[in-house]
Amino acid sequence: MSSDNYHHGNLKNALIKAGMEILEKKGTGGLSLRSVAKQAGVSHAAPYAHFADKQALIAAISTEGFKRLLDKLEIVRKMNANDPPALLVEISWAYIRFAQQEPDCFKLMFSSALEKEKEYSDFVKVSQQNFRQLVDVVEVCQQAGILEAGPADQIAVSVWGTVHGLIMLMLEGQVPHSVLEKYPLRKLLLFSLNQIAVNELTE
Amino acid sequence: MSSDNYHHGNLKNALIKAGMEILEKKGTGGLSLRSVAKQAGVSHAAPYAHFADKQALIAAISTEGFKRLLDKLEIVRKMNANDPPALLVEISWAYIRFAQQEPDCFKLMFSSALEKEKEYSDFVKVSQQNFRQLVDVVEVCQQAGILEAGPADQIAVSVWGTVHGLIMLMLEGQVPHSVLEKYPLRKLLLFSLNQIAVNELTE
DNA sequence: AGCTGAACTTTACATCGTAAAGATTATACA
């Protein structure tokens, strides 16, 4: 807090924050250990006091991204708790919006952890939390009769995959322009969700 | 052909091939320009005679991966041309199998090109070709009554997203073990496709 | 006050992408 040079006090979190800032400004390409250290105002080897290697820092940044995503989804979930059709649509839409607003962070979250089978237990934990929330939503929708009965975890994977695949193809520029001109992203999402839902979801 | 040191003869393709080999053996982390050059038996700067920079080589490798995927899908498409339900299932399954067999190549294909808006026209071309094939399959399935009528390109995005998202979440280790133990991947695929299909798809 | 260990810096090194200049070969044109 007071001292300047040594014992930053909370360098670990400062590095994660610095990493997210660089990710926003410079994208994945600019995310080097040294640049993160510089952004946090410490020497280039300082991160090694808190992270085993670059992968570990990346994992921590991904975990932070996951937490932010979780928070956003949670808010949407509470706001639409007693309107299951809207819940399904809006939580999916929030997922997509997050991916659009922080594309580099989002891509990092889904392209890092398994590099080596190092556990990164925080990452696994928040990932599981995310899935559990999704299963909850599915169960609510099942009880409301807008998703078919059956194993909620299996349906959750199916729904998640559909939404995740859509935004991924989008971010990678795989969805042809001709399609995007005709149907805005929100329409594509609604359409895909309607493939899954038993009753029609509308705006 | 004959001379050894200079004028390799077909270095461009040799580099692409070398890149795919390294991708299989060492994964994305081992894919450096220098390692690719060494694998092809040339000096580390030789690739610059054929590729503008590393990104361009990566794009070429991705394009080659896309071609291989396209070939596999084409074979499956021809084998199941007059059995639409099997066509839909098997071409999706082939997509997933490819991703499982060459995960690093697959991930590269869907995580590179847009780095800068450099055109990489070959990549765009083969990507469009892939989408067109998918639209064809969708239309066949619509005519057979196993996919609902409507704009085929929109449905194609939906189907592709579903399959792509499923295997992506899988490769990134996001699908909980508990789910995988209960339902093998093929079952999860069938389940997801059945969410979309109007008539039941079976084995 | 002095010891100990954690947090941070400095130095060093191998590897990376890439630029520049030199060497070698193929090709086009006289």
Add this chain to the structure above:
DNA sequence: TGTATAATCTTTACGATGTAAAGTTCAGCT
């Protein structure tokens, strides 16, 4: 056929990167 020119490849060089090792500073305990 001989030679200029361009294409292909090598060599050398440089800055940036990840990381190891050793040195420095500081907090807290005895």
